[in-house]
Amino acid sequence: MNIFLRLLKHQWLDRSDTLRAVPDDVAARLERRVAASESRHTGQVRLCVEAALPWTDLLTVSSDRPLPAVTRERALGWFGRLRVWDTEHNNGVLIYLLLAEHAIEFVADRALARHVSAEQWQAIVDPLAQRLRNGAFEDGLTQALEEVSALLVAHFPAPQDTGKANELPDCVFRC
Template sequence: MTGKSRASAHPLLRWPRHLWTDEADVRRQLGAAGLKRLQAQVRASEVQHLGELRLCIEGGLSWQDLTGGQTARSRALHLFSTLRVWDTEHNNGVLIYLLLADHRIEILADRGIMARAGHEHWAHIAQQLAASLHDGQFEQGLSQAIASVTQLLAAHFPVDPEQDNPNELPDRVVVI
């Protein structure tokens, strides 16, 4: 599930964007208050369903990752594993990953939710987020993506008042 990409550009054009775009650029785009609002939205989301949601925004890839041919997709898969999004009781974790330097979006869903909500749902969310980012609505686009994922998870993994709903993963927005 990908959004608009500049990753297909010649590697020599891609490298400077990555080397000049970093965590500080992500923080400037959102600000401390924006990051807190998104974290609060993730927290509020997870009381509405049995799923887990992680939001990860990366400024740019390292020189080593670039020379190794790392793509946004492979980086998102690595983070899906590292952040343990796959390690939830119902196999219904979702990672929203944004690689700022490439304007690339990856939404990865674990097998439990993928079995119930197909590829087209995730692609639509990524397309909406890409449009918002293109319009300069960084926080609003991410907020809408979280809301859309929340709706899918709530529809397919609703909270049962009789059942415990532990917070299995941190709600903090990962900024790299």
């Protein structure tokens, strides 16, 4: 895509687009699902939906630094800003959606990344992408959350005691 057209596309979208994709009622239901998920394992899950990349990031897209690499770097940046890396067991997961590019990134902290292959992540991303293309954001994110939860339960089940702390907010970050 021409850089000028890409810049226009990204400038056109804003936070109102994320609120249309994930309105308040959907965000509230997803928040409850994250909380329920986290009661079953020691991991922390964050959902981040971003309308568009800043133009400064878009200007760095080149043949040496293609858009998927820039998008991955952006997801890694949100992984840090949302403190997903800062969990006791190093088993946090960020599910990142970039609406302008229909891009999906899963960023897993190092403890979980040791247990889950790229193929396993892709098996979650593909159905999510299909649902998002069909406009089924809630269904797609719910299914992805359930599949991520299953991985976390398999590798990091919740302890029997009830004193498990919620380390990060469960809300959907929409920007």
